[in-house]
Amino acid sequence: MELKRVVVTGLGALTPIGNTLEEYWNALLEGKSGAAPIQQFDASKFKTQFACEIKDFKVNDHIDRKEARKLDQFSQYAMVSATEAMADSKLMESEPNTDRIGVIWGSGIGGLKTFQDEHENFLKGDGTPKFNPFFIPKMIADIAAGHISIKYGLRGPNYVTVSACASSTNAIIDAFNLIRLGKADAIVTGGSEAAVNIMGVGGFNGLRALSMRNDSPETASRPFDKDRDGFVLGEGAGALILEDYDHAVKRGAKIYAEVAGGGMSSDAYHITAPHPEGIGARNVMIEALKDAELAPETVDYINVHGTSTPLGDIAEPKAIKQVFGEHSYNLNISSTKSMTGHLLGAAGAIEAIACIMAIKHDIVPPTINHFTDDPEIDNKMNFTFNKAEKRTVDVALSNTFGFGGHNTSAIFKKLK
Amino acid sequence: MSDIKSRVVSIIIDKLGVEEAEVTTEASFTNDLGADSLDTVELIMEFEKEFNIAIPDDQAENIQTVGQAVSYIEENAK
Numbered sequence: 001m002e003l004k005r006v007v008v009t010g011l012g013a014l015t016p017i018g019n020t021l022e023e024y025w026n027a028l029l030e031g032k033s034g035a036a037p038i039q040q041f042d043a044s045k046f047k048t049q050f051a052c053e054i055k056d057f058k059v060n061d062h063i064d065r066k067e068a069r070k071l072d073q074f075s076q077y078a079m080v081s082a083t084e085a086m087a088d089s090k091l092m093e094s095e096p097n098t099d100r101i102g103v104i105w106g107s108g109i110g111g112l113k114t115f116q117d118e119h120e121n122f123l124k125g126d127g128t129p130k131f132n133p134f135f136i137p138k139m140i141a142d143i144a145a146g147h148i149s150i151k152y153g154l155r156g157p158n159y160v161t162v163s164a165c166a167s168s169t170n171a172i173i174d175a176f177n178l179i180r181l182g183k184a185d186a187i188v189t190g191g192s193e194a195a196v197n198i199m200g201v202g203g204f205n206g207l208r209a210l211s212m213r214n215d216s217p218e219t220a221s222r223p224f225d226k227d228r229d230g231f232v233l234g235e236g237a238g239a240l241i242l243e244d245y246d247h248a249v250k251r252g253a254k255i256y257a258e259v260a261g262g263g264m265s266s267d268a269y270h271i272t273a274p275h276p277e278g279i280g281a282r283n284v285m286i287e288a289l290k291d292a293e294l295a296p297e298t299v300d301y302i303n304v305h306g307t308s309t310p311l312g313d314i315a316e317p318k319a320i321k322q323v324f325g326e327h328s329y330n331l332n333i334s335s336t337k338s339m340t341g342h343l344l345g346a347a348g349a350i351e352a353i354a355c356i357m358a359i360k361h362d363i364v365p366p367t368i369n370h371f372t373d374d375p376e377i378d379n380k381m382n383f384t385f386n387k388a389e390k391r392t393v394d395v396a397l398s399n400t401f402g403f404g405g406h407n408t409s410a411i412f413k414k415l416k
Numbered sequence: 417m418s419d420i421k422s423r424v425v426s427i428i429i430d431k432l433g434v435e436e437a438e439v440t441t442e443a444s445f446t447n448d449l450g451a452d453s454l455d456t457v458e459l460i461m462e463f464e465k466e467f468n469i470a471i472p473d474d475q476a477e478n479i480q481t482v483g484q485a486v487s488y489i490e491e492n493a494k
Contacts, residue, residue, distance in 0.1 A: 066433030130465070133457040 010089025010241030012081040016052035028365035033218035050217035052234035052341025072111030073194035077237035078144035085239035094251040102156030106168030106191030108345030110141030164402030169348030173262030190349035192237030222369035223306035223335035234341030238349030261292025267405030278319030288409035306335030355396035441483035
């Protein structure tokens with residue numbers, strides 16, 4: 001069976017540094033930080049009092065009030081970014097066979113705020129359960145894909161992948177695989193997360209995973225810097241329209257890039273800590289390159305997982321060196337989480353978009369907030385510190401790794 | 417408009433996102449006001465909360481219009 005080629009024909013982004021694709025991309029190139037004191041709840045008693053929140057966002061500008069009320073924030077973000085990507089792709093204007101268009105979304109957690117609110121409500125009562133009928137369908141992580149399909153009448157494959165911070169890369173890889181197997185003509189994919197709430201921040205603080213640099217939020221996410229002290233929680237969504245190449249050409253679609261391959265692996269080591277030698281990370285990049293039938297030397301840019309945690313930022317460069325050898329020093333590496341914070345289950349989506357835009361514009365977005373080299377990291381590697389760098393980007397690889405030891409890599413390339 | 421009716425109407429406007437003019441005594445939640453089965457369950461719960469009453473499920477099934485809701489509450493609210 002001959003596999004079909006898969007291309008990207010639409011993008012949408014709702015991020016802490018920009019509420020549209022264009023704003024997001026421009027902010028990435030400017031090196032803008034999305035971190036600031038938390039606005040969504042009173043965090044004064046929390047160890048971490050800042051996050052990368054969405055700014056100047058009024059849900060009712062995008063979604064009817066009655067509908068919005070039935071959507072957890074993570075679904076609202078999903079709808080907004082998917083709507084932008086769908087409009088960008090002009091897919092529906094071609095009157096496609098909607099039985100062959102699917103939605104495969106990613107979310108690490110789902111409706112955490114909805115869970116928090118309903119539980120709080122219950123505790124306030126006398127023990128009589130008075131749960132809102134929308135509680136379960138608002139909270140469950142799969143519902144985002146359901147809502148997107150209902151809006152556009154998309155009757156193809158439909159589900160949500162859950163693999164913590166790797167979730168939306170898993171979604172993208174699944175979408176890619178289904179299209180190349182001929183199971184769908186196009187798939188709306190990506191991911192969304194909304195965990196900047198009491199349980200999200202409190203929970204990650206409990207894990208000692210978050211930066212506590214409360215006196216300087218905008219410099220807190222500093223991947224690969226010696227003084228990094230944890231990740232900065234982000235929220236938002238990214239959406240991609242993946243499409244069968246022939247289908248896209250036939251309708252005269254704009255094509256951003258081609259999806260070249262995907263890899264998936266597990267560390268099988270620890271629930272939250274990465275394998276110290278980066279074995280899972282090494283394997284997943286090797287798998288992705290094999291799947292893409294590309295030699296390591298063809299890769300120009302790696303958008304790393306690089307969350308600004310003490311352990312992860314040491315393991316990942318080690319893995320890159322094992323896979324790319326001498327070429328590790330030629331390629332550009334950057335962690336855009338230095339600007340966006342860590343969007344958990346949406347990270348893979350917005351970082352895939354960063355890769356695709358880097359390919360389109362031949363510019364690599366930076367890793368901001370680099371102050372001091374870490375002697376445990378090989379700084380001969382080019383981490384694109386502090387300033388975007390122009391270079392031809394034919395092939396870009398996006399890594400995302402999740403709690404549970406889930407590793408995913410997706411590779412995108414210029415359409416040739 | 418009675419106090420009960422005006423409170424019922426404002427709950428319906430809030431939950432179903434409809435205009436006040438549409439919320440007539442005869443209006444059916446599902447046929448006229450765009451409610452689905454989950455919306456209807458939510459409305460009943462809101463009435464229970466607002467008027468501090470418990471509406472048993474078999475009674476709730478008979479409350480399908482604005483007028484039926486108002487009469488039920490008038491008879492049962494303390």
